[in-house]
Amino acid sequence: MITFSNISKIYENHAAVKDINLQINKGELVFVTGASGAGKTTLLKLVYVAEKPDTGSIVIAGYNTSTLKEKSIPFLRRNIGVVFQDFKLLSNKTVYDNIALALRIRGVQEGEIKNRVSNALKLVNLRHRSESYPLTLSGGEQQRVTIARAIVDEPTVLLADEPTGNLDSGNARSIMDIFREINAKGTTIMIATHNHDLFRNTGLRVVQLEEGRLIGETVG
Amino acid sequence: MITFSNISKIYENHAAVKDINLQINKGELVFVTGASGAGKTTLLKLVYVAEKPDTGSIVIAGYNTSTLKEKSIPFLRRNIGVVFQDFKLLSNKTVYDNIALALRIRGVQEGEIKNRVSNALKLVNLRHRSESYPLTLSGGEQQRVTIARAIVDEPTVLLADEPTGNLDSGNARSIMDIFREINAKGTTIMIATHNHDLFRNTGLRVVQLEEGRLIGETVG
Amino acid sequence: MMYLLGLAIKSILREKWINLLTSITIGFSLLILSMTIFTVYNIEGVSDKLPEKFTIMVYLKDDLSSDEIIKAQSQVEGKELVKEVLYISKEKAFSELKSNLKGSAFVLEGIEDNPLSPSFEVKIKKELFSVEKVESLIDILQDEPYVEDIDYGRGFLDFVHSFRTAMRAVGIFFTLLIVFAIIFVIYSTVKILFYRRKDEIETYKLLGATAGFIRAPFLIEGGVIGFLGGLFGIAESYAFYYVIVRLGHNIPLIGFMDFPVQFFAVLPVVGLMLGLFGTIFALGRIRF
Amino acid sequence: MMYLLGLAIKSILREKWINLLTSITIGFSLLILSMTIFTVYNIEGVSDKLPEKFTIMVYLKDDLSSDEIIKAQSQVEGKELVKEVLYISKEKAFSELKSNLKGSAFVLEGIEDNPLSPSFEVKIKKELFSVEKVESLIDILQDEPYVEDIDYGRGFLDFVHSFRTAMRAVGIFFTLLIVFAIIFVIYSTVKILFYRRKDEIETYKLLGATAGFIRAPFLIEGGVIGFLGGLFGIAESYAFYYVIVRLGHNIPLIGFMDFPVQFFAVLPVVGLMLGLFGTIFALGRIRF
């Protein structure tokens, strides 16, 4: 599904990600771990084409992101749900509208949007806050809204960047349950996290980064 | 040092914090824990007067925050260092200027600012990024800048809200070391966190919140 | 589509300060445009009325018979440009001179022999009036055998002509200046709104929005701002007209000025077009 | 302090679009102000020159001796308002009438007995000229025994008077309007900048900044915007003047118009003051 070949990304003569070779198959759930600044976020950004690699190529579902026409980028992104590390919620829209936006952009009808958004909100346990604005939510609540937005369109690929950084262990567990359920339905998932509890004893692939390099792969 | 008496904070007929009675002594280090939305952040906001309580009173170093003159609020805040859960870094200023701002506001001379900022950056291991802008930093790096800003003026009170949410265990441990060191020098510290690893086996006070209420106090 | 419209309206209300500011600026610019049109229009209007007052005095030879005079009159009347020809006999000219001298008319009392010439007072057709045509007519008349002399306001005619030309040039200059100013103002406003929502737009892109989806609300907003600017322009123009006509009521020249309402009715449409134009410029190409 | 100045300068550069827009708007407003001052100034100038052309004709009784005439002349010359008195004898008046009649002067040929009156041509002191004073002078002269009749341009005088008053009123009206417009424009600009930096300011407050620390950069910014607006205003005013004088070179009335440079030199200062004023309004009270 996603193939990284010889990927490097260099910022101001400092490599955020270097010589990465990685193959993620359709329907897999893979963890990416590493210390602060190891390159986890950068690796995910390369997948949803927020950055382009300086060397190497990434192929997603047959499309090479480096040679993709600019006009096609929106359509590639519509197949990828992203839980951003910094949430990227729009503070002038309610929780409902923030999540609905992902569907409106895709041209989904309002009637259907209503159903899907309320389902997503139920999953993350925030149905009662649908009319609140992001800045009136607690950190963990905001994070869960971001997660709801990422999964609301049942994407082919889900990228989750530190999705439980602001969540207590109870909430973290229920989010992981949601991810595994979506994964079971066929969505390919990459989760970047420093929280070892998330993958401990899951039997899933864990990719380790250190200063931008892939230094090993274990099973959680 | 900080006394909460019968504190409640109600948002839109929903209590974020309710009937809290809590006494924190000078030089103590206290953890506040609880699930997402339990009221940890709200409790800290009441201390640095970003919110005012609906009932009860908070007395800090002899000053009651409810009766404090508006003009005095900045001067109270200058004694309190805060690690904000959402960082609150200014994206148009470099890391250096973000940290220096805390000192410039206090009227510290530029020469002294230079020394103090570079010491703070050294503590959080980010001296090499001092000229970078926040948006070019990884999540964990941003969090460490926020911590550096909070401690740069050696405040009387330090409030840290989920200070390790974006940090791997190694970095988290070194931040905790810094906090304990500052604490040893006399700073009173409150840390809000859902990360039990932070206080496990520390022998420090841990206050537990649930839906805004104080439901117990243990020793970590 | 409904959603994008809603977005635009919300955005206009949210950014009401800057939008108000921009609309008022545009309104101001359009006011200057109005003032320019107003001035040029009135000058054209005044100089269009000139032909009614403009007459050519054709002094005839003293020794013409009445037959010759009648023939000459119908010949002059036959010219394309001529509206009417009034024959003034020697006697009539003398009595007119008397009445012009008014209080000093007694100076003429001793005179028996009328020393004046008969003449034609020639009026020009208003709709055909032009300085060039009038001058060529005079050249032709000059050569007629029955003509002694021709008198007309040559300097005046030249003045009107050059004044009109100058005012037209100033008018075009100001109009162009203002059109550019408005486009620039809308351009920079949209640019500001765009920069201001940079983060928001970034998020839109990352969620898979196409360029059209991002552009639409801005285009609507730019159009609405321009349109509102046009409405402001009308309001300000009316206010200006009101002040001028009210305060200038008893001042000659200003009293009979005219207000070309039909020009100003198109200001909102002009604003709308310029708004869209400026927005397209400001948005430029959207990169992903 | 140096730091706050630096902040303000950075902010001005960062928000260059909106600042440019605002400065240009202010410049535009000041241009209208200039045009108003320009017009009023020139009308005052033209009407100040009127007294030089303004004369009162005092017709004397026909039967005065030369002694009486000399006495009368020195009496009129003694009036405060009078600059000079020119005696025009019957004979001189007659020859002037002749030359005025020009081609038709032969009508006077038979007249032996000069029917005209002698008169004084009274010129008024320019610096004391006012419609009211002139009228009271005429009232006094009317009652003198040697005066037959007095002739002066009453209607003209009234017209000039009311026109001047009207233009002054329009001038004051426009000036006030523009002052308010500029304050409003700066108010809304600073409001925009303020809203735009809301989060930033929130952070400042949480870090312990005082109201003064937060306000200072905005005040500097507002002042600079106003000042720049003033510079734009000067530039635009000169451009306007240039266009008017250039294109209006061969148009009478416009050719001799004057440009009060000293007025326009203060525009930047005016802009600065209005900028600070608008900013203070916009910032209002800062709450913690």
Ligand SMILES: Nc1ncnc2c1ncn2[C@@H]1O[C@H](COP(=O)(O)OP(=O)(O)OP(=O)(O)O)[C@@H](O)[C@H]1O
């Ligand atoms: N836009 C950028 N410009 C310059 N440097 C950047 C940029 N983005 C990231 N970096 C740097 O690249 C390195 C990797 O960043 P990245 O965000 O991928 O780390 P991470 O593994 O996600 O860390 P964290 O766990 O702290 O979020 C960091 O040192 C970071 O400072």
Ligand SMILES: Nc1ncnc2c1ncn2[C@@H]1O[C@H](COP(=O)(O)OP(=O)(O)OP(=O)(O)O)[C@@H](O)[C@H]1O
């Ligand atoms: N400004 C506000 N307006 C309305 N509700 C608010 C506001 N701020 C907080 N709340 C609500 O109050 C409750 C407590 O919020 P708080 O931020 O204190 O939680 P928290 O313990 O910090 O949670 P987290 O671990 O997720 O950060 C939450 O339900 C939140 O939605």
Ligand SMILES: [Mg+2]
């Ligand atoms: Mg990251």
Ligand SMILES: [Mg+2]
């Ligand atoms: Mg919180």
